[in-house]
Amino acid sequence: MKLLIATAALAAALSSTMARAEDGPAPVLSIPTQAQRDALCRDCLWVQEIHAETREGKGSGLGVVGGAVIGGLLGHQVGGGAGKKLATIGGAAAGGYAGNEVEKNAKKSTVWIAQVVDRSGQMRRVEMGSDPMLTAGDTVRERDGMLIRI
Known part of the structure; x- marks a missing residue:
């Protein structure tokens, strides 16, 4: 017993x-202005927010x-x-x-989730298996599921 x-x-x-x-701490949110979105190239994205999550x-x-x-x-x-x-x-x-x-x-594993905005203002999330070393406000391109800073 x-x-x-x-x-x-x-x-x-x-x-x-x-x-x-x-x-960790709450993610930083960066909202691009219309002028900043207009300045993005056709394939470029604006990193609005990025954070890591631990998945069980x-x-x-x-x-x-x-x-x-x-x-x-x-x-x-x-x-x-x-x-x-x-x-x-x-x-x-x-x-x-x-x-x-x-x-x-x-x-358990850690994933990095970035919320990005394209030139038209459309938002989407990109999930990555390794730290992309990005911060909110970075301009990036997506290649093979990773975000690359421009």
């Missing part, structure tokens, strides 16, 4: 430390299975009779949950 409580406490601690925090990973089931096996084995070491069965089941459940959370945390 003690192990069951300890396993449940560990699972709760893991899930609370993995809660997603906000990804997806569990494949391996974390659940691995955690359940380990939790079940640990739970089986506790108690006797009906208590042993309950501890095994509880350990497997808590271990499966903790294993899934650990796997999702290990697979």
